[in-house]
Amino acid sequence: MKIRVYLVDDHAMVRSGVKAELGNDVDVVGEAAGVAAAVAGIRATVPDVVLLDVHMPDGGGRAVLDQIRAELPGIRFLALSVSDAAEDVIGVIRAGARGYVTKTISGPELLDAVRRVADGDAVFSPRLAGFVLDAFTIGAGESPADESDLDRLTAREREVLRLLARGYAYKEIAGQLFISVKTVETHVSSVLRKLQLSSRHELTRWANDRRIV
Numbered sequence: 001m002k003i004r005v006y007l008v009d010d011h012a013m014v015r016s017g018v019k020a021e022l023g024n025d026v027d028v029v030g031e032a033a034g035v036a037a038a039v040a041g042i043r044a045t046v047p048d049v050v051l052l053d054v055h056m057p058d059g060g061g062r063a064v065l066d067q068i069r070a071e072l073p074g075i076r077f078l079a080l081s082v083s084d085a086a087e088d089v090i091g092v093i094r095a096g097a098r099g100y101v102t103k104t105i106s107g108p109e110l111l112d113a114v115r116r117v118a119d120g121d122a123v124f125s126p127r128l129a130g131f132v133l134d135a136f137t138i139g140a141g142e143s144p145a146d147e148s149d150l151d152r153l154t155a156r157e158r159e160v161l162r163l164l165a166r167g168y169a170y171k172e173i174a175g176q177l178f179i180s181v182k183t184v185e186t187h188v189s190s191v192l193r194k195l196q197l198s199s200r201h202e203l204t205r206w207a208n209d210r211r212i213v
Contacts (some may be wrong), residue, residue, distance in 0.1 A: 003048045005027065035058045039068060
């Protein structure tokens with residue numbers, strides 16, 4: 001019997017690509033581009049595995065997990081994201097996901113990850129496993145990042161923060177996130193204000209100290 005998979009990603013091309021890569025080896029029972037549609041679709045189809053994007057405009061993967069995990073505990077969630085930031089990995093795992101892989105994964109590797117998660121295994125892209133190990137071995141279950149600070153930021157602001165700290169120019173960030181340079185500038189100003197920092201240099205150091213980069 002084929003594994004029943006539900007896809008959640010706000011980019012239609014990504015969903016099409018994932019379906020093409022998975023081929024006929026799984027049964028894709030539905031797809032959604034946002035949190036509300038995903039929650040409704042998952043409730044209606046009750047799949048074996050949900051492939052879940054971490055960042056979406058209306059709340060992201062963690063919001064889906066928060067609404068579904070307790071209600072339908074038999075469903076396994078596998079995060080599939082462009083992000084390899086520690087706070088993203090740790091956040092969705094704490095919310096109940098069984099694994100986290102990045103979108104650089106190959107088709108056969110993704111299919112294997114889906115099968116393993118369906119069987120109850122925890123699956124991570126190689127370099128991400130260390131984040132999870134660190135998070136759950138640090139005293140009192142604290143993550144490497146200061147979550148009280150990170151909670152002040154929106155999902156989009158976290159993406160901008162991470163790319164900025166990696167050395168990307170505003171124009172490059174705009175291209176990566178499909179937003180305008182002016183919007184990037186607005187997000188950067190908001191991040192600096194919320195974190196009480198005064199410059200890009202301070203922001204980069206703050207992100208590196210917390211292993212967010």
